[in-house]
Amino acid sequence: MTSTHVSEREFAPYWSTVEILTRRALVRLVRMPSLLIPMLVMPAFFAVSFTGTFEGVTRVEAFPTDEFINWVAAFAMVQGSIFAGIGAAGAMAQDLDNGFIDRLLVSPIRRSAIIVGPLVHTATRALVPVTVVLMIGTASGLDFPGGVAAVLIAYVAGIGASLVLGALGLAVVLHIGNIRAMAIVQVLAFGLMFPSIGQVPLSLMTGWLYDVARVNPATNVIRMARQGFIGDVSWADTWPGLLVIAIGIFWFGGWARWELEQRAP
Amino acid sequence: MTATVDRPRRMVVIEQAAILARRSVVNTWRQPAAWTPSIIFPLMMAAIYSAQFERVTELPQFPEVDSFLQFILPATILQGISFNAGEAGSALATDIETGFFDRLMASPVGRQSVLIGRLAGAVAFSALLAAVLMVIFVVFGAAPEGGLASALAIVVIAAALSLSIGGISVAVALWTGSPEATQAVFPLTFIAIFVSSAFFPTELMSGWYKTAAEANPFTFIIDPTRRLAIDGFSFADLGQALFWIAVVGVFTLGLSYRAYLARLRRS
Numbered sequence: 326m327t328s329t330h331v332s333e334r335e336f337a338p339y340w341s342t343v344e345i346l347t348r349r350a351l352v353r354l355v356r357m358p359s360l361l362i363p364m365l366v367m368p369a370f371f372a373v374s375f376t377g378t379f380e381g382v383t384r385v386e387a388f389p390t391d392e393f394i395n396w397v398a399a400f401a402m403v404q405g406s407i408f409a410g411i412g413a414a415g416a417m418a419q420d421l422d423n424g425f426i427d428r429l430l431v432s433p434i435r436r437s438a439i440i441v442g443p444l445v446h447t448a449t450r451a452l453v454p455v456t457v458v459l460m461i462g463t464a465s466g467l468d469f470p471g472g473v474a475a476v477l478i479a480y481v482a483g484i485g486a487s488l489v490l491g492a493l494g495l496a497v498v499l500h501i502g503n504i505r506a507m508a509i510v511q512v513l514a515f516g517l518m519f520p521s522i523g524q525v526p527l528s529l530m531t532g533w534l535y536d537v538a539r540v541n542p543a544t545n546v547i548r549m550a551r552q553g554f555i556g557d558v559s560w561a562d563t564w565p566g567l568l569v570i571a572i573g574i575f576w577f578g579g580w581a582r583w584e585l586e587q588r589a590p
Numbered sequence: 591m592t593a594t595v596d597r598p599r600r601m602v603v604i605e606q607a608a609i610l611a612r613r614s615v616v617n618t619w620r621q622p623a624a625w626t627p628s629i630i631f632p633l634m635m636a637a638i639y640s641a642q643f644e645r646v647t648e649l650p651q652f653p654e655v656d657s658f659l660q661f662i663l664p665a666t667i668l669q670g671i672s673f674n675a676g677e678a679g680s681a682l683a684t685d686i687e688t689g690f691f692d693r694l695m696a697s698p699v700g701r702q703s704v705l706i707g708r709l710a711g712a713v714a715f716s717a718l719l720a721a722v723l724m725v726i727f728v729v730f731g732a733a734p735e736g737g738l739a740s741a742l743a744i745v746v747i748a749a750a751l752s753l754s755i756g757g758i759s760v761a762v763a764l765w766t767g768s769p770e771a772t773q774a775v776f777p778l779t780f781i782a783i784f785v786s787s788a789f790f791p792t793e794l795m796s797g798w799y800k801t802a803a804e805a806n807p808f809t810f811i812i813d814p815t816r817r818l819a820i821d822g823f824s825f826a827d828l829g830q831a832l833f834w835i836a837v838v839g840v841f842t843l844g845l846s847y848r849a850y851l852a853r854l855r856r857s
Contacts, residue, residue, distance in 0.1 A: 357766075360770065360771060360774060362774075363777055363778065366781075367777055367781070370784075373799070374784045376799075377785065377795055377797075377799030377800075377803070378784060378785070378789055378790045378795065378799075378803075379643075379789075379790060380794070380795060380796060380799075381646065381649065381651070381790065381791075381795065382643070382646060384649055385645055385646060385649070408777065412774075415770045415773060416770065418770070419768070419770050422687065422769075501623060504684065504769040504770060504773070505623045505680070506623060507770075508623060508624060508627040508673075509623055509626075509627060511627065511631075511776070512627040512630055512631045512634075515631060515635070516630075516631075516634055519635065519638045520634075524642060525643070529642065529645060530641055530642055531644050531645070532641050533641065534638060534641035534642060535641075
């Protein structure tokens, strides 16, 4: 080992670094209501506005449920969770702008902790939208034929989706290097969510959208989150979603880690 | 030697605003990451919704249109504009964060020019953006019924609306000085457009949501804009859309002006 390298014992403990970075992000969130409010308001609006706007779609023959909330609640949860993930990327963008990341990069801490900290923060944030949509859904007549499993699966899908988009957001932000990257991340998130079974089933789609939605990974995550609101929870509807989440975290997390390494002095 | 600066009287406010507006447009243009989403995102939504909801146009309550794509033409353009108008605030917040705003305040630039310049830049860029989106819709077979007159009227409405919406993001930028907080406004604008007749006819909604959508100022702006697209050009529709944009603008620009005064006191 050359003298420029930091020896193993000189690194700060990994998980305490992650905890500090997570706590810092959460404290910042609480101290800036302008960041906290969209986290609460957005999922509520997703649930209410999608249900209210597209309620008429259920009048089309062969729509799988009479109440649009049963169909769209999962979409609102996953969408809200994804925004939670994007928020974590936004915080990273601001830290890049103000030089905090550069200071972390020359500190004796594990570089992967700089990625994992915001991701833990993201997972914590994702609890909010899922809970908000469940509360609004319950008040709006959301059915739970899947029972408690329906709720648990919804949380798993929400947290998983936020981690995947959080990792993707971090990678894009680190690649571009400033807050303007957020617009691209938002478009990517919408681009992933909308051509899916989020708002209508595959049977109602026409043309190119049917083919895209069928293979869109977001379709599997939404199907996983939705299953307990329109029927029983089954492994067949669960494992494809879990697989997408696992691959997404691994792939985009790896990309973010690589981008961070490129920024290191 | 004392260096006194004879501040705003040296240059006409309009000239300074024009220079700052040009800077804003050039600055936006040079960062494709800032404006490409304003084109890609609304077009993506239009493509998806037209494939998702084409069968809904067969319902008896749906207005008579050639296609769902034609129905959402105005919504698509106004959505692109709202995205871009949000960018005006974000750029201003960046100026505040990097200290450029404070340097402007310390320079012999008229105080009004800074705000007017930023908003005028957003309007100019929005007009360009709306024209590009309109051309793309025409290419994909969803041309407005009224031809060039309707197309121009929709572009004018879009540019005017960007001023009204830009007022909100500029106000948040001035209040918080945080680009991240300013970016967070965009989803709220998106939702405000959503709870209107932009993407679905209010005839197919029900209950309190229908009432809210019918009372939403965006509905008052989008409905006449849509008539320009599917029925043809009329001065009445153009005037109605511009009137409601002015009503919204009085509120949002008033907010941004108050925030600007507050920021000046802190600067």
